[in-house]
Amino acid sequence: MMKTKETKTKKSDELEDDDEFDYIKVPPDGGFGWVVLIACFLINMIIDGFLYAFGAISDDLKQHFACKEWAVSLVISIACSCYLLSAPLASALCNKWGCRPIGIIGGIIAALSVAASVYAPSIRIMWLLFGFIAGIGMGLVYLPSIVMVGYYFEKKRAIATGIVTAGTGIGSIAFGPFSRFLFDKLGWKYGLLILACILSGCALCALFMRPLKPIRKRRILEPIQLLDANTEPAPSTTSALLNENKEIGASHSSHEDLNTLETATENRLRANSAVSTKSRQSIKAEDAIRPMYQEDILYPGNVQQLPEYQAQPDLETYVQETTKVPETNKPTAMKAFWDTFLAMTNINVLNDKKMSILCLANICSMIGFYIPYLFIMKMAINERKIPEHNAVYLLSLIGFSNTAIRFASGWLTRIPYLTPLLANNLGLAIAGVVTLLVPFCSTYRLLVSYCIVWGGAIGTVYCSIMIRFIPFSLP
Incomplete structure (x- = not known):
């Protein structure tokens, strides 16, 4: 007794x-994190390269389905829309079940849907398979690749984010000429099947998204x-x-x-x-590894410059203070899912006038974001009579300059007077002005110059988008 x-x-x-x-989980800022970083880089390279290279294959689809240009363009429009709009769903799923399983499932869905679209009897079925289902699948694997950067890196996050997002530019450089080569040699159906196999590689990369083991820290x-x-x-x-x-x-x-x-x-x-x-519930081990409970998980910049970081004595305390688990009297099995999904779809943030203007500005800029990727090659071939084997490299040049800026974004954030807002405005202004001058680009060299400048300007805009939203998301 x-x-x-x-x-x-x-x-x-x-x-x-x-x-x-x-x-709490403490990001290692290295070690196995570099393996995760390479895997996330490859995911960005494959998915964005695959989408941006669509302009090189649209003519084949137009001839096969005997449809108009807008119908083919709608395929990639739906894919990109679902790819981006699936972010709240992907975030909630990752918070509930983890980035690794959701990334694997997303990669498999995307690859199978693209492969099945080869046998689509009409362009409408292509919209469903390639656009809707594959777009959601790509979103489910893309978001974990961004989340895992913030999961494994804190002090080196700006540089790590620059490396991962540079995969987009590398993909643009490689996939344009490569996809055109496949379609010329094998036909668009077999070429698209090979691209679907490459897309399935995202599921393999997601296998490396290993969750960190939490440690105990006194409250x-x-x-x-x-x-x-x-x-x-x-x-x-x-x-x-x-x-x-x-x-x-x-x-x-x-x-x-x-x-x-x-x-x-x-x-x-x-x-x-x-x-x-008991004035605040303690952070349990299962909640500590849920990525979306970390408030700065999607912040791509240098966290050491944040006031929240500077107010804490060390990294562990900062992680402890920025890990917020919503409290509830009746926890359910799906609590982790609904916590994130409802937070991601909460429109009350639009009550802030600055946030509303910021969102409206991003809508306007994103409307024209994919147009050069889709039509610069067609313009060069049809209106400037440039040979197809030369025109296809225009997409690669956009990717090249875009990659250079994204690689440098980690260091650009440390320039004292270059604020995210200033970088964004300069990028948009340059991209808009040079696009207005495209009708006057009558030679191949001028089109090359346009692609280099436009790619770099858009890369600057992309790198500053998330940083501009942080004042509205962090307390």
């Missing part, structure tokens, strides 16, 4: 001690101690302790009095500590 009581006492003490600790208690009705206030002065000692001493020996006093004081302090820690 005595052993049973002692065991129960030890277990209760351990439970009380757990209330005084949080589980930072609130300065105000909350006491229940059955708990007496702990003595805060020497006189109070002496008075209590004097009362106890009336019926016990001095040695027993001292032990009793120490035990009583310790119990009160433990009670006060336990009550005060």
